[in-house]
Every structure is written in C-alpha cells, then in structure tokens.
Amino acid sequence: MTGRRVVVIGAGPAGLAAAAAAVSAGAEVTVLDEGERIGGQFWRHHPDLTDPHLQHQTARFRKLQEQLAGARVLSSASVWRIERGAPLRVHALVGPADAAQRRGEPVVADALVIATGAHDRVLPVPGWTLPGVTSAGAAQAVAKRDGVRLGERTVVAGAGPFLLPVAQSIGRVGGVVAEVVEAASIGTLVRGWGRRPWELTTAAGKAGELASYLGSLAAARTPYRFGAAVTRVHGTTGVEAVTVQRVAADWRPIPGTERTVECDSVALGHGFTPRLEAAIQVGCEIGSDRFVRVGSQQDTSVPDVYAAGEITGIGGADAALAEGTVAGLAAAGVAPADIRYREPLAARRRMRAFAARLETHRVGSGWTGWLDADTIVCRCESVRRGALDEYGEASSRAMRLATRAGLGACQGRVCGRSVEDITGAPVGYDRRPVLSSVRIGELAATCGGDIAD
Amino acid sequence: MRVVVIGAGAIGAACALALTEAGAEVVVIDRTGGAGETSSRCEGNILVSDKEPGPEADLAIEANRSWRALAERLDAERVPGQPATEFEAKGGIVVAFSGGADALRSFARSQHGIGIRSEPLDAAALRAAEPHLSAEIALGVHYPDDAQVQPSLATQAMLARAVHGGARLVVDEVVAGTVVAGRVTGVRTRRGLVEADAVVNCAGPWAGEVAALFGSVLDIRPRRGTILVTTAMPQRVFHKVYDADYVGAVGSGDASLQTSTVVESTPAGTVLIGSSRERVGFSGDGLLAPLSEIAAKASRLFPFLRDTMLLRTYYGFRPYAPDHLPAIGADAVIAGLFHAAGHEGAGIGLAPTTGALIAHAVLGAPAPVDPTPFLPSRASLHGAAGQGRSGAPNHAERGANNTEAAA
Amino acid sequence: MSVQIAVDGAVLEGRDGQSIAGVLLAAGRRTWRTAAGAERGIFCGMGICQDCVLTVNGVEGVRACQRTACDGDVVEREVRA
Numbered sequence: 001m002t003g004r005r006v007v008v009i010g011a012g013p014a015g016l017a018a019a020a021a022a023v024s025a026g027a028e029v030t031v032l033d034e035g036e037r038i039g040g041q042f043w044r045h046h047p048d049l050t051d052p053h054l055q056h057q058t059a060r061f062r063k064l065q066e067q068l069a070g071a072r073v074l075s076s077a078s079v080w081r082i083e084r085g086a087p088l089r090v091h092a093l094v095g096p097a098d099a100a101q102r103r104g105e106p107v108v109a110d111a112l113v114i115a116t117g118a119h120d121r122v123l124p125v126p127g128w129t130l131p132g133v134t135s136a137g138a139a140q141a142v143a144k145r146d147g148v149r150l151g152e153r154t155v156v157a158g159a160g161p162f163l164l165p166v167a168q169s170i171g172r173v174g175g176v177v178a179e180v181v182e183a184a185s186i187g188t189l190v191r192g193w194g195r196r197p198w199e200l201t202t203a204a205g206k207a208g209e210l211a212s213y214l215g216s217l218a219a220a221r222t223p224y225r226f227g228a229a230v231t232r233v234h235g236t237t238g239v240e241a242v243t244v245q246r247v248a249a250d251w252r253p254i255p256g257t258e259r260t261v262e263c264d265s266v267a268l269g270h271g272f273t274p275r276l277e278a279a280i281q282v283g284c285e286i287g288s289d290r291f292v293r294v295g296s297q298q299d300t301s302v303p304d305v306y307a308a309g310e311i312t313g314i315g316g317a318d319a320a321l322a323e324g325t326v327a328g329l330a331a332a333g334v335a336p337a338d339i340r341y342r343e344p345l346a347a348r349r350r351m352r353a354f355a356a357r358l359e360t361h362r363v364g365s366g367w368t369g370w371l372d373a374d375t376i377v378c379r380c381e382s383v384r385r386g387a388l389d390e391y392g393e394a395s396s397r398a399m400r401l402a403t404r405a406g407l408g409a410c411q412g413r414v415c416g417r418s419v420e421d422i423t424g425a426p427v428g429y430d431r432r433p434v435l436s437s438v439r440i441g442e443l444a445a446t447c448g449g450d451i452a453d
Numbered sequence: 454m455r456v457v458v459i460g461a462g463a464i465g466a467a468c469a470l471a472l473t474e475a476g477a478e479v480v481v482i483d484r485t486g487g488a489g490e491t492s493s494r495c496e497g498n499i500l501v502s503d504k505e506p507g508p509e510a511d512l513a514i515e516a517n518r519s520w521r522a523l524a525e526r527l528d529a530e531r532v533p534g535q536p537a538t539e540f541e542a543k544g545g546i547v548v549a550f551s552g553g554a555d556a557l558r559s560f561a562r563s564q565h566g567i568g569i570r571s572e573p574l575d576a577a578a579l580r581a582a583e584p585h586l587s588a589e590i591a592l593g594v595h596y597p598d599d600a601q602v603q604p605s606l607a608t609q610a611m612l613a614r615a616v617h618g619g620a621r622l623v624v625d626e627v628v629a630g631t632v633v634a635g636r637v638t639g640v641r642t643r644r645g646l647v648e649a650d651a652v653v654n655c656a657g658p659w660a661g662e663v664a665a666l667f668g669s670v671l672d673i674r675p676r677r678g679t680i681l682v683t684t685a686m687p688q689r690v691f692h693k694v695y696d697a698d699y700v701g702a703v704g705s706g707d708a709s710l711q712t713s714t715v716v717e718s719t720p721a722g723t724v725l726i727g728s729s730r731e732r733v734g735f736s737g738d739g740l741l742a743p744l745s746e747i748a749a750k751a752s753r754l755f756p757f758l759r760d761t762m763l764l765r766t767y768y769g770f771r772p773y774a775p776d777h778l779p780a781i782g783a784d785a786v787i788a789g790l791f792h793a794a795g796h797e798g799a800g801i802g803l804a805p806t807t808g809a810l811i812a813h814a815v816l817g818a819p820a821p822v823d824p825t826p827f828l829p830s831r832a833s834l835h836g837a838a839g840q841g842r843s844g845a846p847n848h849a850e851r852g853a854n855n856t857e858a859a860a
Numbered sequence: 861m862s863v864q865i866a867v868d869g870a871v872l873e874g875r876d877g878q879s880i881a882g883v884l885l886a887a888g889r890r891t892w893r894t895a896a897g898a899e900r901g902i903f904c905g906m907g908i909c910q911d912c913v914l915t916v917n918g919v920e921g922v923r924a925c926q927r928t929a930c931d932g933d934v935v936e937r938e939v940r941a
Contacts, residue, residue, distance in 0.1 A: 097926035138905025146882025382896035395486025409910035441759030447745035
C-alpha cells in the first residue's frame with residue numbers, strides 16, 4: 001500500500017479530497033489540473049482579485065491545500081491521453097493555456113482517480129448567440145477569477161440552486177441582477193425538496209449557504225421567478241432585453257404569458273453536463289443515467305481506475321468531497337473494511353440524499369418548444385434547428401457530417417445533449433483518441449522511433 | 454426483381470443506385486443507418502495517382518470518369534435529405550524526399566502508358582503549387598485527375614437518390630441468409646424475413662461475417678486507419694499532397710503499423726492528415742502509435758502543422774482482401790448471392806463503377822470494365838494470402854496508403 | 861499591479877492575474893471573434909465552448925478565458941476563413 005503511485009486528474013473538491021486522502025494513506029500522489037490554480041470551479045479564485053464573500057468553505061479548502069504538501073501538484077497541466085495497462089500511463093502537456101510547444105509530461109500510475117467535474121448545460125434559446133449571453137458559470141467565473149461583471153443589468157435564468165450563487169457573485173462585482181428565473185414551479189420545488197427544505201439543507205450543512213444567497217437576493221430586491229424561463233433574447237448588436245415566459249411542468253412554454261425584461265446580459269444555466277471524456281477514453285462504463293458507473297469504493301469498470309465528483313452524479317461540492325475521499329483511499333489501496341472509510345461514507349450517504357433532490361430541476365422535454373427553425377443549435381458551426389430536422393432520418397454520424405452539428409471547435413460539448421433532445425436520437429459516446437487542445441507538434445513529440453527516411 | 458443490398462456505405466449506396474436505375478426493386482439493410490461506418494470515417498479519395506498498371510488501375514480510371522458525371526448529376530438536382538457531394542477536382546501532388554525521387558519518377562512513367570496523366574514539377578512550380586511544403590522536398594509530381602468528395606455526404610446523396618427512385622432503406626441487422634437448394638431466397642433480420650431474388654453483400658470490413666451468414670467464405674478483414682483533423686484555418690494546402698514513401702517498398706499484407714503522409718484541406722477550412730494501416734481486428738486500442746507517427750511525418754512535410762491545434766482524431770476500418778483487389782460479382786457457389794467488398798482504401802473512389810459492375814452481374818447491364826479480375830471466385834482470394842505480383846511495388850498498398858478520413 | 865496587453869493594435873490595461881478575457885471585458889469589449897458573420901466573445905467561461913479563442917503572440921487557438929494575461933502579450937483576432 002505504501003508508495004502506490006496514484007494520479008488524480010482534476011483539482012476541484014473531488015480531486016483535492018482524493019489526493020489528500022491518498023497522501024494520508026501513504027501513496028505517492030500526483031495531481032494534474034488544467035487550471036492555473038487548484039480549486040476547480042467551486043474554489044475558483046485569484047488571491048488578489050477574488051472577493052472573499054464569493055468563497056465558500058474556505059477553511060476546508062485551506063486544509064486540503066495543506067494536506068497536498070505531500071503530493072506533486074501540476075497546474076496548467078492538460079491531460080490529453082490515458083493509456084490502460086500496468087502501470088497506467090497519463091499524458092499531459094504543461095504550460096500556459098493553449099500555448100504552443102508545451103512541455104510533455106507523461107506520468108505513470110498504479111491507480112487513477114478521475115475527477116474532471118462538470119460544465120454548465122445551456123439550452124439553446126432564440127437569440128442566445130448575441131453578445132452578452134453567457135452560461136451562468138461564466139458570469140460566476142469572471143466575477144470570481146477576474147473581478148469583472150459581464151453587464152450592468154443581468155437576467156440569471158435556467159434551473160437549479162446554482163443560479164443563486166451566480167446571482168450573488170454578479171452582485172458582488174457591482175452588477176445588478178434584474179431577475180432570477182427558475183424553470184421549476186413552486187409546486188414542483190415543494191414536492192421535490194419537501195415542505196421543510198431547510199431541514200434537508202441543514203443535514204447537508206448547507207443551510208448557512210442557502211441563507212446567504214437568499215439574503216443577497218432580498219437585499220438587492222431581486223425578483224426570483226418560478227415556473228418560468230427565458231424563451232427569447234432580443235437585441236441587434238448585443239442583448240437589450242429578454243422574453244420571460246411561464247413554462248409547464250415539462251418546460252413547454254405557455255403561450256400568452258410572455259413578459260419583456262430589459263437587460264444587457266443574460267446568464268443561462270440549465271443544470272450541468274459531466275465532463276466524461278477522460279473516463280470514456282480510458283474505457284470506463286457509462287451508466288444509462290449518463291454518468292460514470294461506480295461501485296461502493298468509487299471504483300469504475302476499469303481496474304485501478306476510480307471516479308469521483310460530478311462525473312459520477314451531479315451533487316455539488318459536498319458530495320464531491322466525500323466521494324473524492326473514498327476514491328483516494330481506495331486508489332491508495334486501503335482495504336474496504338478500514339475504519340477510515342466510515343466518515344466519508346456517512347457524508348456521502350447524506351449528500352446523496354441532497355443530490356437526489358437536484359432532480360427536481362432536471363430539464364423537461366418540452367424545452368424544444370421555444371425553438372424556432374432558425375434558432376442556432378450548434379454555436380461553433382452556426383447550425384440551425386431546421387437543418388437538424390432535415391437530416392433526421394440519417395445515422396447519427398451521417399447527420400453530423402451533413403449538418404456539421406457537433407463537429408466544430410468544441411466537438412459537441414455544448415450542443416451535444418441539445419442535438420439529442422431535438423433529433424430524439426442519442427449521439428453516442430465517441431471515444432476520442434486524443435482529448436482536445438493538443439498541437440500536432442506536441443503529439444509528434446511523443447512518437448518514439450526514428451521517422452527519417 | 455427484388456434485390457437486397459446489405460450495407461449502406463458508399464459501395465452499398467452505389468449498388469443500390471445502379472440497381473434501382475436499372476429497374477430493380479431494391480431494399481438496402483444497414484444496422485447503423487446510411488453511411489454509418491467506414492464511409493463516414495474516411496477521406497473521400499477518388500484517385501488514379503496511386504494505381505500501378507493493372508486491373509485496379511483500369512477500374513480507377515473508369516471510376517474517376519464516372520464520378521465526375523455522377524457528382525454533377527447528383528448535385529444538380531437534390532431531393533430533400535440529399536446533401537451536396539462536395540466533389541472537388543482538386544488534383545494531387547505526390548512528393549518525395551531525396552531518397553525516393555527516382556522511384557517516384559519511374560512509377561509515374563509506368564502509369565503514362567495506361568493513360569494516367571502526371572507531370573513532374575520543378576522547384577519553382579512546386580513552390581507555386583504548394584507554398585507551405587517543406588524545402589527538403591526533392592520532387593513533386595502533379596496528378597491533375599485526382600479528385601475528392603465528402604464521403605459521408607456523397608454516400609448519403611447516392612442513397613437519397615436511390616430512395617427517391619424507389620429503393621427502401623431499412624435500419625436493421627441481417628442475422629441470417631436464407632439459402633434453398635444452393636440459391637439465395639432472402640435474408641432474415643432482427644425484425645423478420647425479407648424475401649429477395651438476389652442479395653448483394655456490401656458490408657465492407659464485415660463482408661466476411663456477412664458471407665458466412667449464407668454459408669459462403671469471403672476473406673475480407675478490417676485494416677484500421679487513423680486520421681487527424683486540425684482546427685479550421687485560412688487555406689494553406691491546395692491539393693491532396695502525399696508522400697511517395699510507399700513507392701518502391703515491397704508490398705505487404707503486413708499486420709504491423711505502416712504510415713504514409715497524406716494532407717489536404719477541406720471546404721470547412723480544416724486540414725485532414727493521415728494515414729496509417731494496421732491489422733488489429735476491430736480494436737480501438739493502441740492509437741497513440743499511429744497518431745503520433747502520422748503527426749511526426751506530416752510535420753516534416755508541412756512544418757506549419759507543428760503549431761496547429763488538433764480538432765479531433767478518429768479511426769475507421771478499411772475492408773482488406775489478401776490479394777489487394779476488391780471482390781465484385783457473383784459468389785463462387787451460391788446462386789443469387791453477390792459480393793461487392795474489399796476495396797481497402799479505395800472504396801469511395803471505386804464506388805460508381807462497382808455499382809455498375811453489380812448491375813451487370815445481377816441484371817445483365819453492360820459492364821463498364823472487364824469484370825474477370827474482381828470475381829469473388831478467383832483463386833487468389835481463396836487459400837494462401839500474398840499470392841500476387843512479387844517484387845514490384847504493391848499497387849493496392851499504395852492505394853491503401855492514400856485513403857484517409859474526412860472531417 | 862497592472863498588466864498591459866496589445867489587442868488588435870490598441871493597448872489595454874488589466875489587473876495582474878486577470879485572464880485575457882477578463883482584461884477585455886473590464887475594458888468594455890465583449891466580442892473579439894466572428895462566427896458565420898456574427899460577433900462572439902466569452903460564453904462558457906471555463907474553456908469548454910471555444911467561442912473566445914484568440915491568437916496570442918502569434919499562436920492561434922488560445923482560449924481567452926483560460927489564459928492569464930501577461931504584460932506585453934500581443935493579442936489578435938483569429939482569422940478562420
């Protein structure tokens with residue numbers, strides 16, 4: 001067990017917890033993270049630029065950072081390939097984001113913890129390509145990392161409790177949040193979260209957090225609308241207003257309920273999409289729920305490969321910390337009956353109850369009702385909804401090649417699920433041989449052998 | 454007459470179109486859908502440059518001519534759901550570093566005799582044709598007749614036109630062939646029985662498996678190719694550009710990794726880079742070796758590629774026949790069963806003429822070229838592999854080396 | 861502490877540690893790329909969407925939201941077509 005080489009991919013809450021746990025169990029740990037500073041999205045920060053009010057659970061973060069003193073942490077490290085075998089081999093490139101000729105860093109592992117997190121899911125909305133429309137996460141990221149706001153008057157819309165910290169962060173950098181618009185209705189929220197939601201959040205230790213967010217909204221007198229959605233963005237050279245419309249339980253927009261809200265920016269967040277590519281590339285089985293399938297020790301279908309955090313199920317930072325701890329112990333070789341699992345397993349059980357309630361905000365199939373034939377669905381290639389309809393009969397790959405949806409720079413990361421919802425056909429998990437952001441020369445540098453003629 | 458076509462890739466689509474236009478009732482059955490597999494994972498080459506004199510060259514010359522007419526016809530009148538073929542008569546330039554220039558020159562000369570046009574380019578002309586090519590290149594030979602389609606779109610276009618003409622496309626899997634007294638009576642799919650007077654096996658790398666469903670034997674195996682696609686950029690490559698390093702190499706059915714650079718731009722602005730060949734079954738493992746080797750060789754040809762960002766990479770399976778010629782025509786034993794498979798890396802380019810040969814075999818339509826060398830009953834397709842010419846460059850290897858993947 | 865970067869010829873000032881996107885946004889610029897004739901800038905803010913790519917110091921394909929601005933960086937619009 002001692003000296004087992006554990007590599008952790010991702011330094012958000014799950015990855016950091018896994019690394020700390022593995023270090024404490026005597027493993028030789030390497031953390032690879034693409035960000036310049038560890039913390040992932042939840043703890044995204046800059047020592048000088050980030051407003052302390054926007055940082056949560058900072059004591060926990062500091063403790064993890066201390067525990068990581070026993071690990072090798074590579075930031076600005078972009079993992080582009082993982083190869084199975086004994087040992088596993090992880091290929092990363094280290095250097096400023098997207099720089100040319102970054103340093104190749106192959107790392108060998110006896111066990112791997114994949115904790116690559118999630119990104120916002122943003123549903124297409126007519127007008128969503130106008131300057132001023134971003135994901136909810138982007139509004140928070142530029143606030144936290146850069147101390148900047150995206151506009152003077154922002155509508156925050158979508159679904160899920162994440163909208164609240166987003167609204168708060170916009171306020172902290174001097175923006176005005178015109179409205180927060182949540183698709184789930186009050187009735188749905190009550191049914192989903194229970195009549196006394198504060199009890200559940202207390203159990204999860206989240207009551208204080210919730211109070212802080214709601215307090216911010218109240219102080220700014222920001223309306224919080226339920227059972228509604230932004231169904232159109234208006235403007236010519238940039239956002240000028242949005243249409244907010246009531247939606248049914250399945251998210252279908254209700255005609256006749258449109259309201260216009262003036263704003264110059266829109267932050268949209270309709271839940272989260274797990275970042276599965278590294279897990280898929282190494283061969284982890286993905287469940288029918290579209291998350292990495294894991295066992296009780298966060299073990300995946302690939303021997304010696306573990307997964308934790310949002311890629312195993314959207315649950316937020318607290319679930320990620322618990323899962324990461326379990327995964328780190330397991331990767332380090334700690335036997336399942338060991339007492340060190342007791343606390344993180346209990347925390348994981350508690351947080352699973354909380355995470356299950358997030359289903360309350362899941363995307364309803366009626367959302368496609370707010371699309372026009374003209375609405376861009378694939379942002380990278382500017383593919384409109386009407387084009388997708390024209391190739392509905394073709395095989396998924398053929399449709400993509402015909403319309404180019406999902407073949408642009410982001411390779412379907414933003415539009416993939418939306419294209420599936422519109423065409424009604426799963427796109428299928430392409431096992432990408434190379435995860436993105438590698439230059440041809442960097443790939444060539446890994447070629448062994450002499451290729452002179 | 455009802456004909457079942459198994460496989461809706463480029464070959465199946467071309468056969469379906471040819472048979473439909475010759476008056477047959479066609480049912481195309483594919484378990485993934487139109488252009489679901491290899492035809493959506495390849496480059497779309499329509500080449501004559503890589504063919505040494507022989508039957509495959511004759512086929513390729515006829516197919517090159519046929520594609521020009523077909524693409525024009527398909528693109529002139531598009532029915533709903535029929536994409537444009539993106540046919541481009543862009544021409545190819547084969548380039549050699551100093552060690553390979555002589556072999557390339559003599560290869561080109563040997564092709565003149567059968568009507569494959571080429572002209573050597575002097576240094577100035579080469580620089581004008583491809584300004585970003587490495588200064589180390591010693592010789593470039595321009596083949597004006599090489600052309601390109603977007604293979605997935607071209608396949609879908611042929612299918613759409615066939616369907617428009619009365620063919621049916623069924624997304625289903627054939628699980629058995631029904632043969633009575635040595636004659637095909639139809640196929641059994643997951644959903645039920647489909648009766649037919651004739652069945653054409655266009656299952657690409659799975660053609661061997663499909664032949665077995667009828668109690669026949671067809672030695673077709675997968676040969677994996679990989680491709681790199683760059684992010685979009687202003688155009689820096691103006692023809693198909695290939696490294697001549699295959700010429701002069703002894704032909705082989707070698708299972709081990711072989712790579713040979715092919716680079717071209719696409720209308721979308723990306724650059725496609727290949728190529729590799731390995732016999733690894735249908736595996737998706739061990740991709741780093743071919744991808745990194747392709748990356749290294751391509752950067753040598755076009756130094757600007759070193760700093761170019763990769764957009765995506767992928768792989769596909771060519772259908773490989775041991776004697777390096779496609780199998781087109783009647784099954785050796787079972788009446789009513791036909792095969793059109795084993796085109797290795799040349800399937801897209803050879804598709805329309807394959808369709809015409811199948812219309813000849815099934816319906817008696819005029820044959821565009823002598824069908825004899827391609828018959829599935831030929832001795833070199835059965836028994837020992839590696840029967841074929843000895844010593845001289847293996848032309849099908851060359852052809853194989855130049856099939857790439859598309860964006 | 862501030863950094864200065866050149867963006868399509870103009871000099872912009874940002875705070876040390878800001879991403880290139882952050883510097884642009886703080887200077888009031890929301891868009892710096894064209895896609896099919898429409899103006900684009902930051903969208904996902906976490907390096908996923910590739911909407912914000914720029915050419916930095918002659919190297920194409922750099923995500924502005926991921927790349928920290930360094931004093932003296934030369935930033936240019938990408939030319940894709």
